[in-house]
Structures are given as structure tokens and as C-alpha cells.
Amino acid sequence: MKPEATVGILMLDSRFPRLPGDVGNPATWPFPVRYGIVRGATPDRVVMRQDPDLLGPFIDAGRELVRDGATGITTTCGFLSMFQDELAVALSVPVATSSLMQVEMVNRVLPAGQRAGILTICASTLTAELLAKANVPDDTPIGTTEGGREFTRAILENRFELDVNLARRDNVAAARSLAAAHPDLGAIVLECTNMGPFAADIAADTGLPVYSIVSFLNWFQSGLAPPAFG
The missing domain is CATH 3.40.50.1860 (Rossmann fold)
Structure with a gap:
């Protein structure tokens, strides 16, 4: 039997509460997920500044999730559509950023x-x-x-x-x-x-x-x- 797919979730470097229904709460998902925190990717740097210097850390964290068994990659911020094309090129699995x-x-x-x-x-x-x-x-x-x-x-x-x-x-x-x-x-x-x-x-x-x-x-x-x- 083929093992169930694991979605890798690239997390912002955040500390606010994550309620059930939030992407960052494992209880939201009826399937296996694996989280990887992108250090330094604060809400301010992603949403307010859209810092291009974060691309490298997102790629590195995505590759680590794939090495750990993720069969698809997503993120915890809709603004990360800014990296959709680059992550899709850099990673070897499907990517849905936003x-x-x-x-x-x-x-x-x-x-x-x-x-x-x-x-x-x-x-x-x-x-x-x-x-x-x-x-x-x-x-x-x-x-x-x-x-x-x-x-x-x-x-x-x-x-x-x-x-x-x-x-x-x-x-x-x-x-x-x-x-x-x-x-x-x-x-x-x-x-x-x-x-x-x-x-x-x-x-x-x-x-x-x-x-x-x-x-x-x-x-x-x-x-x-x-x-x-x-």
C-alpha cells in the first residue's frame, strides 16, 4: 500500500496563537503534515516588506522538508505567492504557496x-x-x-x-x-x-x-x- 502523502508546511517565524482551523495547528488537518520554521521570516518581513532576501531561506527549508518525506509543499501566508515560481523550480515536489x-x-x-x-x-x-x-x-x-x-x-x-x-x-x-x-x-x-x-x-x-x-x-x-x- 502506498504511504499516505505528507504535506510539508513552511512556517513563518511567528509566536501568535494558532487556533484549530489555522494552517499552523496540526489538529486542522485530517492527513499527515510536517512543519518547518523559516527563521527570520516574520509576519512583518513577509507581509509588510515582502523581503526578497527570504527566498533562499524558504528554498532551504522546503528542501529539508522534502528530504524528510514531504510529498507536497505549502506555506503559512498567502503573500508567499511572491515565491511560487521560484519554489516550484527549486523543489522536486508540487508547491502550493498561497x-x-x-x-x-x-x-x-x-x-x-x-x-x-x-x-x-x-x-x-x-x-x-x-x-x-x-x-x-x-x-x-x-x-x-x-x-x-x-x-x-x-x-x-x-x-x-x-x-x-x-x-x-x-x-x-x-x-x-x-x-x-x-x-x-x-x-x-x-x-x-x-x-x-x-x-x-x-x-x-x-x-x-x-x-x-x-x-x-x-x-x-x-x-x-x-x-x-x-
Whole structure:
């Protein structure tokens, strides 16, 4: 019997709490995962500065995960679409860096006249280049938790504590504003891998399908280890 695929997850150098539903919490996954921390890759350096000097450390950490048995590689930040092409060249297994890569696919399954929107932790630094790296259409609606009371600041400042209820309110309020501003919105894709714990709350409040790193990696892993029937 073929062994079950192991997804290697390149972790930011972070200390904020990782709730069930967060990519960095092993309890989120119904399949084997292996984590590798990229030292120095803080939320600030990745999201705010998009530091190109981090490429080498990400490649090194990815290669180590592959040596340890990972059969596919992902990351813990949607902004790492910036390294999608380079990691795909450097590593010998499939690479899915960013939840943003779902936007194009979600658009294809929505009813005519509807489109997917993005909810991001930081709209002010989510550049056209990062979106293009994930094949996100130019006119995609974008909402953000930036300016909220808790979520964006706690994550980007890499705090030890997170007020979960306030973070949930930030996410739901941002999604509600996004939906209200775009009547043609048919689904929401969560850029931030720390938004997964709030996906169900967002879906319940907006009435829209919500896609996150959780949906993306369940799909990703299902191809690495297809189920056997019969």
C-alpha cells in the first residue's frame, strides 16, 4: 500500500496563537503534515516588506522538508505567492504557496455574473504583482481586516496573545463590508491562513461560499494521495 502523502508546511517565524482551523495547528488537518520554521521570516518581513532576501531561506527549508518525506509543499501566508515560481523550480515536489491560487478556480465554478472576492489581512500591501503571481484577475474585489480592532494588528505585530472574539468580529465585519460593496460577489477567498478558524462565521453571516487555506490544502493533498476504491 502506498504511504499516505505528507504535506510539508513552511512556517513563518511567528509566536501568535494558532487556533484549530489555522494552517499552523496540526489538529486542522485530517492527513499527515510536517512543519518547518523559516527563521527570520516574520509576519512583518513577509507581509509588510515582502523581503526578497527570504527566498533562499524558504528554498532551504522546503528542501529539508522534502528530504524528510514531504510529498507536497505549502506555506503559512498567502503573500508567499511572491515565491511560487521560484519554489516550484527549486523543489522536486508540487508547491502550493498561497490560498490566493484558488481565486481563478472559484471564478470558474460560480454562476454567470458572479465572481470571487478576496479577504486579506493587509490590503495596503497586497500588490498587483503578488496577485498576478497567483493568477488572480486584475478586477477582483478585495476586502480587509486592516483597520480592525484586533486581528490584523495581533498577527502582523506577532503578539503572544489574540483576542479570539475580537478577531472573529474583525473578520466577519470585513467580509460583510466586502459583500455589501460588490453585489456580484459569489464567494470569498480568504488570503490569510490565520483566517481559517473564522471561515464558518463568515459564511454564516454573508450567506456566501468561503474558501480558505483549509479547502485549498484538502484539495491539494487529495491529489498527492488519491483514495483507493474497491
